[in-house]
Amino acid sequence: MISQRTGYLLIIGGSVLFACTGVISKAAIDGGIAPLELAAFRSYGAGLLLLPFLLLAVRRLRRRDLLPIALFALIGIVLAQGLYYEAISRMDIAVALVIVYTGPLLVAAYQRAFHAERLPLLAYLAMVLAVGGIAIAVLGGAGGIGAISLVGIAFAVLTAVSFAGQSILGARQPIVLPPLARTGAGMLAAALIWLPVVPVWHLPFSVLDDTTELAGRIDISIPVGAAVLFAIVLGSVIPYALVINGITRIGAGAGSMAGMAEPIVAPLLAWFVLGQLLSPLQVVGIATTIACVAVVERQRFKHASPSEIFVAEL
Numbered sequence: 001m002i003s004q005r006t007g008y009l010l011i012i013g014g015s016v017l018f019a020c021t022g023v024i025s026k027a028a029i030d031g032g033i034a035p036l037e038l039a040a041f042r043s044y045g046a047g048l049l050l051l052p053f054l055l056l057a058v059r060r061l062r063r064r065d066l067l068p069i070a071l072f073a074l075i076g077i078v079l080a081q082g083l084y085y086e087a088i089s090r091m092d093i094a095v096a097l098v099i100v101y102t103g104p105l106l107v108a109a110y111q112r113a114f115h116a117e118r119l120p121l122l123a124y125l126a127m128v129l130a131v132g133g134i135a136i137a138v139l140g141g142a143g144g145i146g147a148i149s150l151v152g153i154a155f156a157v158l159t160a161v162s163f164a165g166q167s168i169l170g171a172r173q174p175i176v177l178p179p180l181a182r183t184g185a186g187m188l189a190a191a192l193i194w195l196p197v198v199p200v201w202h203l204p205f206s207v208l209d210d211t212t213e214l215a216g217r218i219d220i221s222i223p224v225g226a227a228v229l230f231a232i233v234l235g236s237v238i239p240y241a242l243v244i245n246g247i248t249r250i251g252a253g254a255g256s257m258a259g260m261a262e263p264i265v266a267p268l269l270a271w272f273v274l275g276q277l278l279s280p281l282q283v284v285g286i287a288t289t290i291a292c293v294a295v296v297e298r299q300r301f302k303h304a305s306p307s308e309i310f311v312a313e314l
Contacts, residue, residue, distance in 0.1 A: 003249045004249060004250050006246075006249060007245075007246040007247070007248070007249025007250035008246065008250060009246075010242045010243070010245050010246030010249070011242065011243050011246035011247065011250070011261075012261045013239075013242050014238075014239035014240070014241075014242035014243035014246065015239070015243070015260075015261035015262040015265070016261060016262070016265050017234050017235065017238060017239040017242070018235065018239050018262050019261070019262045019263075019265040019266040019269055020230070020234065020235070020265075020269060021230065021231055021234070021235030021236075021239075022084075022088060022093050022097065022266050022269075022270075023093060023266065023269045023270050023273050023274060024227045024230045024231060024235070024273075025038055025085060025088070025227070025231050025235070026088050026089070026093060026270075026274060027212045027213075027214055027222065027227050027273070027274065028212060028224055028227035028228055028231065029085065029088070029089045030212050030213070031207065031210055031211065031212030031224035031227065032204065032207045032210055032212075032224060033204055033207055033224060033228065034204075035082065035085035035086045035088075035089050036082050036085070036086070036197070036198055037198055037203055037204055038085055038228065038231065039078070039081040039082040039085050039194075039198075040191075040194040040197070040198035040203065041203060041228050041231065041232065042081060042228075042231050042232055042235065042236055043077060043078065043081070043187055043190040043191045043193075043194050044191045044194065044200060044203075045228075045229075045231075045232030045233075045236070046187040046232055046236035046237050047184065047187035047188040047190065047191040048191075049232070049233070049237050050180060050181075050183055050184030050187055050188070050237060051184060051188060053178070053180040053181045053183075053184045054177075054181045054184035054185050054188060056181065057176075057177050057178055057181040058181075060174075060176040060177060061174065061176070061177070061185075062174075062176075065174040065176070068169065068172045068173055068174065069173065069174070069185050069186060069189050070189050070193075071169050072166070072169040072170060072172075072173060072186050072189075073186045073187075073189035073190040073192075073193055074189075074190075074193055075162050075165040075166065075169060076162065076165055076166030076169055076170060076186065077166075077186055077187065077189075077190040078190050078193050078194060079158075079159075079162040079165075080159060080162035080163055080165075080166050083155050083156075083158045083159040083162055084096070084100060084155075084156075084159045086152075086155040087099075087100075087152050087153075087155035087156040087159055089152075090149040090151055090152030090155065091148075091149045091152035091153070091156070092141070092270065092276045092278070093266055093267070093270040093274075093276060094137075094263075094266060094267035094270055094276065094278055094282070094286060095137050095138060095141070095156075095278075095282065095286070096152065096155075096156045096159075097262070097263045097266050097267075098133075098134060098137055098263055098285075098286045098289050098290065099134055099138075099153065099156035099157060099159075099160055100156055100159045100160050100163050100263075101160075101163075101260075101262075101263045101289070101290065101293055102130060102131070102134065102160050102289065102293060103160045103161070103162075103163030103164040103166075103167065104164070104167070104293055104296060104297050104300065105127050105130060105293065105296055106160060106161060106164035107164045107167050107168060107300070108123065108127070108296055108300050110164065110168060111300070117300075119296070119299050119300065120299055122295065122299065123295065123296045123299040123300070126292040126293075126295040126296050126299075127292070127296060129288060129292045130288070130289045130292035130293050130296070132285075132288065133284075133285045133286065133287075133288030133289030133290075133292060134285065134289050135285070136281060136282070136284060136285030136288065137282045137285030137286045137289065138153065138285075140279050140281030140282045140284075140285055141278070141279055141281075141282055173185075173186070179244040179245075179248075180240075180241060180244065183240050183244070187236070207224050208223065208224050208225030208228060209223065209224075209225065210223070210224045211223055211224065212224050212227060214273050214274065215274065215275050216270075216271060216272050216273045216274050216275035216276075217271070217272045217273075217275070218272070218273065260290060260293070260294050260297070263286070263290050264290060267283075267286065
């Protein structure tokens with residue numbers, strides 16, 4: 001019982017840190033770092049910090065493991081994080097994140113199409129209602145449809161697709177590696193993918209000494225470099241370690257449910273730290289979508305085999 005309670009606390013703690021990362025990352029983007037540059041910073045830094053864990057287990061890798069790692073790095077890390085940062089640079093974090101968190105619905109559709117995984121009628125009804133909730137969240141903001149960033153929505157939808165790919169490909173990562181080494185392999189591969197796109201020597205290190213404003217319920221300035229460091233350490237390395245350790249105690253199915261704390265906490269943080277205020281209608285839409293996705297996730301993990309389970313995070 002104590003181990004299970006600890007597992008839930010670890011996963012919720014990791015999810016809260018992931019939620020904080022979105023907010024602090026938005027502050028870094030507002031401070032002058034381009035979304036793709038920030039995503040590259042995150043991969044380079046996390047890959048470097050996790051490299052020792054990978055080196056300790058690298059002899060266990062086989063040549064056939066390299067392609068799954070590379071695909072996961074490309075779709076689940078480089079595209080997922082890069083597209084997400086492009087989305088939140090154009091729209092409110094809460095609305096972007098609730099679109100992204102429909103990724104599990106895409107996973108369920110994939111499992112149904114390619115693995116004949118059947119779900120109860122309740123799950124399919126929840127999928128329809130989740131899409132309705134997104135429509136309310138997107139259209140219910142101040143200014144209505146005229147205030148919507150269609151480009152931002154497109155990036156959020158593409159992030160959801162990448163998020164689904166992260167789940168599907170994550171379940172196919174080499175189990176011969178310990179969890180942190182497995183994460184380190186993905187981050188290092190992501191860093192190599194970023195190298196020709198945003199080379200290390202092209203990163204805006206000169207901006208790190210500048211400051212960015214947190215103009216929500218508090219009004220303070222923080223160094224852009226501190227926001228980047230947060231995204232690397234408290235937004236990647238530590239939350240992944242917490243989530244991985246939590247899953248070993250309660251299982252990935254329960255872990256996925258506990259991980260739904262991220263889209264719940266992120267809007268509150270975005271309001272408190274950045275001043276991003278949602279309308280009552282948007283709150284209803286977001287709450288509807290989160291609840292419906294949770295229903296689908298619960299039903300999916302009741303029917304999934306352990307080999308199909310992987311908890312994805314941003």
